[in-house]
Amino acid sequence: MGEAINKSKINLSIPEIVKDGVNLIYNKDKAFNAFNDFFTGIRSKINLSINKTNKDFEDYLTDSPDTPLLDLGNIGPIHVNDVIKALPNKSSQDLDGISLKLIKAISTIIAVPLAHIFNLSFDQGIFPKSLKCSRTVPVFKSGNKRFCDNYRPISLVPTLSKILEKITAIKLFNHLDLNKLLYKHQYGFQKNKQTEHNLIHLLNFVSNGINNKKYCMGIFLDIKKAFDCVPHDILFKKLHYLGLRGTTLNWFKSYLSG
Numbered sequence: 001m002g003e004a005i006n007k008s009k010i011n012l013s014i015p016e017i018v019k020d021g022v023n024l025i026y027n028k029d030k031a032f033n034a035f036n037d038f039f040t041g042i043r044s045k046i047n048l049s050i051n052k053t054n055k056d057f058e059d060y061l062t063d064s065p066d067t068p069l070l071d072l073g074n075i076g077p078i079h080v081n082d083v084i085k086a087l088p089n090k091s092s093q094d095l096d097g098i099s100l101k102l103i104k105a106i107s108t109i110i111a112v113p114l115a116h117i118f119n120l121s122f123d124q125g126i127f128p129k130s131l132k133c134s135r136t137v138p139v140f141k142s143g144n145k146r147f148c149d150n151y152r153p154i155s156l157v158p159t160l161s162k163i164l165e166k167i168t169a170i171k172l173f174n175h176l177d178l179n180k181l182l183y184k185h186q187y188g189f190q191k192n193k194q195t196e197h198n199l200i201h202l203l204n205f206v207s208n209g210i211n212n213k214k215y216c217m218g219i220f221l222d223i224k225k226a227f228d229c230v231p232h233d234i235l236f237k238k239l240h241y242l243g244l245r246g247t248t249l250n251w252f253k254s255y256l257s258g
Helices: 028-048 079-088 102-103 107-124 159-178 195-213 231-242 246-255
Strands: 016-019 022-025 135-140 151-156
Touching: 016 028, 028 135, 028 151, 079 102, 079 107, 079 159, 079 246, 102 107, 102 159, 107 159, 231 246
Parallel strands: none
Antiparallel strands: 016 022, 135 151
16 A cells, blocks of 8 residues: 555654663563553653642532433443444454444444343443453554653553444433533534634634724743543542542442552
8 A cells, every 4th residue: 555655654663762771672671661651651751740739620610510320321232232322333353352333333223232231330330340451552642762751652542442432422421412511612522623723713812803903912821741640539529520420439439440
């Protein structure tokens, strides 16, 4: 394929990794441990470098909204089958050798037992431990290939976990959307909204300012490892604020632990 489109082959090999000033050349075990230590420890390392503040995040929240509580409730096999069919037809395998392509081929057969398992998970507020083990692949971003900091960890989560996560995501989004809990200019990860819409909104804002002979200034923040550094205690309090309580909140706590 590379020859057909006149592109050279991409070299996916990692020549060597540097850890604590030592070159780990052709030692897969040590290189594996280096990546593992880096990816699992980066959150604590970055958080220690952040200056503490006396400001509480709750000071920025409005009065607690009169929001109905989210109940993850029950899900039927038809809904499970529909969610599976809507997932991408990927052949990449998880740790158990299961792919979405395989699951989609047998979805009508396994929809009933999966619905039963997922309902038990929702009822008990527990995310199955067996669905927490993933295969993580370091993907090079830019810079020097010898340093772990220049790689992005891509996790191949269990295929069955993807189905349960998707079902929960649909329930959560419907709750946030129905109760108008999302900021109107939040464009990422929303149906019928793209990040391009954010650029259009910004362009209109700046254009109107210039036309009205005003000065326009912008502050842009690029937060390193933002997703990894989200404090779970603050996240849980915000979820509670948005109507996720009791067993539902316990489910999310279970999902994010271990």
